[in-house]
Amino acid sequence: MAVLDIPVRHYIVTGCAGFIGSHVVDRLLALGCRVTGIDNFSTGQRRFIEQALAKPNFVLYELDLLNQGATIQAFAGGDCVIHLAAHADVRSGVDHPQRDLQQNTLVTLNVLEAMRAQGISQIAFSSTGSIYGDTAVIPTPEDAPFPVQTSLYGASKLAAEGLITAYCEAFGFKAWILRFVSILGERYTHGHIFDFYRQLKANPQALYVLGDGQQRKSYLYVHDCIDALLLVMTQAQDKVNIFNLGVDGYCKVNDSIQWICESLDVSPTLTYAGGARGWVGDNPFIFLDTRRIRALGWKPSLEIADGVKKTVEFLRQNEWLLKARP
Amino acid sequence: MAVLDIPVRHYIVTGCAGFIGSHVVDRLLALGCRVTGIDNFSTGQRRFIEQALAKPNFVLYELDLLNQGATIQAFAGGDCVIHLAAHADVRSGVDHPQRDLQQNTLVTLNVLEAMRAQGISQIAFSSTGSIYGDTAVIPTPEDAPFPVQTSLYGASKLAAEGLITAYCEAFGFKAWILRFVSILGERYTHGHIFDFYRQLKANPQALYVLGDGQQRKSYLYVHDCIDALLLVMTQAQDKVNIFNLGVDGYCKVNDSIQWICESLDVSPTLTYAGGARGWVGDNPFIFLDTRRIRALGWKPSLEIADGVKKTVEFLRQNEWLLKARP
Numbered sequence: 001m002a003v004l005d006i007p008v009r010h011y012i013v014t015g016c017a018g019f020i021g022s023h024v025v026d027r028l029l030a031l032g033c034r035v036t037g038i039d040n041f042s043t044g045q046r047r048f049i050e051q052a053l054a055k056p057n058f059v060l061y062e063l064d065l066l067n068q069g070a071t072i073q074a075f076a077g078g079d080c081v082i083h084l085a086a087h088a089d090v091r092s093g094v095d096h097p098q099r100d101l102q103q104n105t106l107v108t109l110n111v112l113e114a115m116r117a118q119g120i121s122q123i124a125f126s127s128t129g130s131i132y133g134d135t136a137v138i139p140t141p142e143d144a145p146f147p148v149q150t151s152l153y154g155a156s157k158l159a160a161e162g163l164i165t166a167y168c169e170a171f172g173f174k175a176w177i178l179r180f181v182s183i184l185g186e187r188y189t190h191g192h193i194f195d196f197y198r199q200l201k202a203n204p205q206a207l208y209v210l211g212d213g214q215q216r217k218s219y220l221y222v223h224d225c226i227d228a229l230l231l232v233m234t235q236a237q238d239k240v241n242i243f244n245l246g247v248d249g250y251c252k253v254n255d256s257i258q259w260i261c262e263s264l265d266v267s268p269t270l271t272y273a274g275g276a277r278g279w280v281g282d283n284p285f286i287f288l289d290t291r292r293i294r295a296l297g298w299k300p301s302l303e304i305a306d307g308v309k310k311t312v313e314f315l316r317q318n319e320w321l322l323k324a325r326p
Numbered sequence: 327m328a329v330l331d332i333p334v335r336h337y338i339v340t341g342c343a344g345f346i347g348s349h350v351v352d353r354l355l356a357l358g359c360r361v362t363g364i365d366n367f368s369t370g371q372r373r374f375i376e377q378a379l380a381k382p383n384f385v386l387y388e389l390d391l392l393n394q395g396a397t398i399q400a401f402a403g404g405d406c407v408i409h410l411a412a413h414a415d416v417r418s419g420v421d422h423p424q425r426d427l428q429q430n431t432l433v434t435l436n437v438l439e440a441m442r443a444q445g446i447s448q449i450a451f452s453s454t455g456s457i458y459g460d461t462a463v464i465p466t467p468e469d470a471p472f473p474v475q476t477s478l479y480g481a482s483k484l485a486a487e488g489l490i491t492a493y494c495e496a497f498g499f500k501a502w503i504l505r506f507v508s509i510l511g512e513r514y515t516h517g518h519i520f521d522f523y524r525q526l527k528a529n530p531q532a533l534y535v536l537g538d539g540q541q542r543k544s545y546l547y548v549h550d551c552i553d554a555l556l557l558v559m560t561q562a563q564d565k566v567n568i569f570n571l572g573v574d575g576y577c578k579v580n581d582s583i584q585w586i587c588e589s590l591d592v593s594p595t596l597t598y599a600g601g602a603r604g605w606v607g608d609n610p611f612i613f614l615d616t617r618r619i620r621a622l623g624w625k626p627s628l629e630i631a632d633g634v635k636k637t638v639e640f641l642r643q644n645e646w647l648l649k650a651r652p
Contacts, residue, residue: 096440097435
């Protein structure tokens with residue numbers, strides 16, 4: 001995709017050392033923007049922002065967004081916030097019911113309040129296809145029937161969306177809300193490929209699979225995701241702009257296993273945990289209708305299989321991540 | 327409506343001294359149930375539970391549900407929670423952005439966690455028609471298109487719904503979620519009739535009206551609301567049971583003004599603030615599709631006009647409330 005005509009301004013990027021955030025930072029810096037990055041390094045990786053830290057237009061704040069005072073200070077001078085910081089592991093909600101609400105909902109309220117305090121009124125937000133729950137409409141459009149939440153992660157992101165749109169109404173904010181499928185590619189740090197890679201590294205003969213392997217999921221390559229983010233921020237100028245992001249298809253977990261095993265040249269014996277859901281609250285079929293963003297001219301450059309293979313290749317070249325991520 | 331065949335058990339009622347909560351307590355006690363009531367008396371009125379306090383089956387805990395430890399203790403021995411405690415003033419979100427999230431969302435998480443701690447797995451919850459935002463589908467059914475929030479109040483209730491349904495999925499809870507229109511009747515303590523009554527008491531010659539008076543709203547009589555609550559808890563036995571509650575119609579604010587003025591025998595000069603919305607985030611047309619609950623055999627006993635008149639009559643006989651509620 002061509003370099004976008006995004007306004008050269010001062011962006012605040014939360015979760016700047018994360019998988020998606022660090023790529024956003026690199027892209028904005030390459031476009032000549034000034035970037036303030038914020039991360040608490042709970043899952044972010046300093047190595048991902050090494051290039052950024054060498055640039056004069058980048059400032060890093062190591063802080064927790066639950067710290068309201070420090071957040072307000074860090075937002076000084078910003079024109080627009082790209083809020084990507086999150087507790088992004090949809091599977092662990094059951095073990096820590098308060099964490100999703102704290103990290104995804106309360107943190108978002110703090111971000112919105114810091115924006116008000118600093119006179120910033122534009123925010124882009126990484127939401128999730130998980131908020132559609134077990135929807136009956138697939139592929140799922142942005143205006144699908146009112147969903148019932150199945151995961152604390154989805155509930156916490158839905159709550160954050162609600163706060164953001166209420167701030168748009170109350171305080172004249174403008175928001176871009178992007179509901180992602182799972183993202184793949186360089187700097188990938190968690191998810192099924194990570195888990196499978198780790199298992200196969202320890203023992204190439206055996207792979208344990210959550211669920212029955214029939215779960216149907218959609219995935220998007222990280223650079224396609226960021227193209228979409230920058231495109232909507234440039235092109236969509238309603239008060240509230242909501243877009244699904246994903247490829248025009250899906251795969252089964254078993255397909256993904258095959259691509260991973262081919263990439264690694266292994267043939268493990270597969271053992272399935274069983275059941276239609278990979279974990280409590282898992283949605284066994286996620287496939288988003290992306291006609292809204294495609295109408296703006298965006299289309300993904302990579303199919304799912306290629307995204308999976310690129311991700312495996314990244315992990316192969318960055319095995320330090322297996323140790324860095326417990 | 328006939329007395330319902332609700333299971334005689336030990337109910338925990340949060341917000342027990344509030345408008346709706348105190349009626350629920352009275353009804354459950356009359357049905358022979360044991361009731362633990364919880365209220366922080368931020369807006370609840372001790373006078374509303376005077377009858378209940380005289381009964382041996384009622385125990386009152388004066389505590390704030392943000393206090394997790396005390397909440398867990400108070401939930402001991404309960405079979406089912408009816409969670410009505412809330413910051414219920416939809417208009418003031420803009421002035422106190424954190425209050426809705428704390429009182430409606432965080433409190434709900436505490437309630438859910440206290441339920442887990444005490445092995446309680448059934449919860450009824452008072453949600454709101456405000457969560458449909460400025461929906462284009464009117465009358466609005468429960469599965470209306472995915473709404474965009476316009477108020478912090480709506481966002482905080484939507485977030486609470488999400489938490490509750492995620493707990494149903496994760497922890498085997500059963501939930502009854504009731505999305506109310508505004509409620510009228512005895513023990514009414516806030517809303518437009520309260521404001522108009524107070525104004526007309528101070529000066530019967532003049533009435534100041536938020537918005538343009540053309541806002542279309544639906545209202546339900548409190549005893550019809552409680553009939554519905556007890557009915558769905560008895561009849562609807564899915565994991566997640568979501569029901570709209572309202573009458574089969576709506577009125578304009580100007581209609582309501584006419585009924586109030588007739589009841590009080592006054593003819594004030596009306597001054598309008600102007601604009602389609604009564605306040606920031608107000609939804610100028612709320613009218614819910616209630617076919618789902620009507621299919622269970624429920625129908626409201628009072629029309630809106632009668633509800634308004636009953637409310638005015640209650641306020642006339644309870645002017646102490648004007649002082650009790652600043």
